[in-house]
Amino acid sequence: MSTIRFLRTFLVVAQEGSYAGAAERVALTQAAVGLQMRALEAELKTGLFERSGRGVLLTVAGRALIAHAEKIIASYDQMREGLEQDGEIAGTVTVGSTVSAMGLLSNTVVAMKPRFPRLNVRLVVQESSGLAQSVIRGALDAAVLIEGTPLERQGLLWTPLYVEPLVLVASALVAKPDSDIKQLLRENPFLRFDRRTPSGIRIEQTLRKLGLMPQDFLELSSVSSIVDLVRQNVGVTVVPHWRNADWVNDPTLQVLPLPGRPATRQVGMLEHGRREHITTQIRLQMLALLARKA
Structure with a gap:
């Protein structure tokens, strides 16, 4: 239609x-x-x-x-x-995701196709805050997003999936495995992730807690764009280490853990509940994929 x-x-x-x-x-x-x-x-x-x-x-x-x-x-x-037949995993559901988790969600949907040939999953990419609101309004049946504001609503289900640690990422031209993080932040321009986002707020809180005072140069809303600029030695950054990103094996980058207890962000799945028999299967398949990669 x-x-x-x-x-x-x-x-x-x-x-x-x-x-x-x-x-x-x-x-x-x-x-x-x-x-x-x-x-x-x-x-x-x-x-x-x-x-x-x-x-x-x-x-x-x-x-x-x-x-x-x-x-x-x-x-x-x-x-x-x-x-549809009662309880059959078939029909169309719409599931959203952040850019960083779309690879996992896409692989999940591909893995489900042979088992549920009549299931059609429409994928949507959006920022976490927009995803949460779309699930709450019912525009999305579920979403994989970053935990931020409280998500407890009647009829909604929140399931933690995995955590991503905050790390310092610098060009291999200026940083080594034993480099001093405070010195890197003091001597290099800082590429900051958007402070209006839950992850940006988490980064800011972590920097303050550790007493790290970077020299702000640019503030962007795309982690991938920030890391690309780091590759070009424009500056250094502190960002969540995406689960699907192979930065540690990139010869142009140096990834360093932050001092003290690791700061992390939580990635999870929020379900509206309207098509729970289907979104539950997507969630279980996703958890199975994560378990195999652990």
């Missing part, structure tokens, strides 16, 4: 405020997103967006459509679920 698909895309555009941002999340080109939105406007015979610089703003009709679209999609998903 094209209209249902277009409504799903519309909700993502409304959240992102741009076709470009929505395109990344729904795995379409920006042009394809634009075509879907124009087709939806033609079908509804009303304008939904107004151009604003590089983004788009919702019209009055567009804002009104959000609640209707959410209800229509929820009803459609419930209808499909009702047509």
Whole structure:
């Protein structure tokens, strides 16, 4: 059903405020997103967006459509679920993830395909705070995200999956395995991870607790971008050591543990509960993959 698909895309555009941002999340080109939105406007015979610089703003009709679209999609998903055999792992669920955990989630879905051929898992990449809110609103059936603000809500299930330690990452040109971390932070520009995020807050708290005072140079919201700049010897950083990142074997990088008791961030899975018989299977498969890699 094209209209249902277009409504799903519309909700993502409304959240992102741009076709470009929505395109990344729904795995379409920006042009394809634009075509879907124009087709939806033609079908509804009303304008939904107004151009604003590089983004788009919702019209009055567009804002009104959000609640209707959410209800229509929820009803459609419930209808499909009702047509499935009782308890069968089949149908469509939407699961979100942070960039750092998408590899694990993708591998989980691939591993499940042979066992559950009628299961379709739609994957969405988003920041942790947005993922949590999407699960709470029911826009996502589950999400793999970073533990931040309290996630206890009626009907939601939070399961810790693994922890990632905070580490100092520097160019191999300026750091050795026995380098003094305080000296590295004192003598090199500091590339800081966004302090508005749970991980950024955790990094800031850890630096203060350890009495480490870096020379802030740049503040970015992408760990991968920060590490790329470190490779170019632009500066040093303190970031979570992504579970799927092989930084320790990268000859251009030096990864050093922080002094004292290791500071970590918790990665877990948040489930809405609406399709629990399916999201439970995804969670169990993910835990099994983690256990095999341990």
